[in-house]
Ligand SMILES: [Zn+2]
C-alpha cells in the first residue's frame with residue numbers, strides 16, 4: 642500500500658464532560674495505530690469497539706497508541722486499550738498518565754488561586770467538581786508499555802512516518818503528529834474549529850511548584866503549526882480543519898483582540914487577576930470562574946511580555962498595574 646493512501650478512521654467517543662464527544666483516529670493497515678483513546682468509561686470503550694467492528698477492524702490488532710496529551714478525554718482509556726491489545730503507548734515525557742497530583746502540589750495551586758483573589762469557597766467547590774470528574778481517570782499503564790517522547794521523533798505508521806511535534810500550550814505535554822507525505826496533521830486540542838483552546842492553569846509537571854507560561858508556549862506552537870505544510874488537520878473534537886494556516890491566523894487574531902480586552906479592563910481599574918477575570922467574563926459558575934481565572938493568568942504573561950502592564954506576582958493578593 643502506498644504511504645498516504647491508508648484509511649484514517651474517525652472514532653467519535655462519548656465523554657461525561659461539557660466538551661462533548663472526543664475524536665480518536667484509527668490509522669488502518671497491517672500494523673494499525675490509534676491516536677487518542679477516549680475516556681475510561683464502559684460507554685466509551687463500547688462505542689470504540691462497536692465502531693471498529695462496524696468497519697471489520699479489531700482492537701486486538703492495534704500496535705501503537707499515540708497520545709496527544711494526558712487530559713482524561715484523550716488519554717483515559719490508554720491502559721485499558723493496552724491491556725486488550727498489547728499496543729505500545731507513545732506519549733510525552735511530561736505526561737502524567739493516570740497519576741494524581743500530590744496533596745502538596747494541589748495545595749500550592751490552591752494558594753496561587755487564592756493569591757489571584759479567587760474566593761476560598763469558589764476554589765473549594767471547583768476542586769470538588771474536578772475530583773468528581775477525576776473518577777473517570779484511568780489506572781496507570783505498566784511502565785514497560787510506555788514510550789516517552791520529547792518531540793522530533795519519527796514514528797512508524799500506516800500513513801508513513803509520523804513526525805512528533807511538541808506543541809505545549811493547551812497542555813504542557815501536548816504533542817501533534819504530522820504525516821508529512823500525506824499532508825495530514827493530528828492536532829489534538831491545539832487547533833479546534835470554533836474556539837481558541839483555553840490554556841488551563843496548570844502546575845508544571847516537572848515541578849509542581851512552578852507555573853508554565855501556557856499562552857506564550859501556545860503562541861510558539863501555533864507558529865510551528867502554521868509552517869508545517871499540512872493540508873488537512875484532524876482535531877481532538879469536532880470536524881476536520883481544511884485550512885491549517887488560515888486557522889492559525891484566526892487564532893492569533895482572536896488572541897490579540899482578547900489581549901486588548903484584558904488590557905482595557907486593567908486600565909479600567911481591575912487590580913487582581915480574579916477581579917480582571919470578572920471584568921472580562923462576568924458572572925460564572927464555580928468551574929467557569931476557575932477556567933476564566935486560568936485564561937486571565939495566561940494573558941497576564943502576554944501583557945507583561947509586551948510591557949503593557951506590571952504584575953506584582955509576589956504580593957498577596959497579586960496586584961496589577963497598567964504601564965504608563
Ligand atoms: Zn485537552
Ligand SMILES: [Zn+2]
Pocket residue numbers: 660663712714715830877878
Ligand atoms: Zn480535548
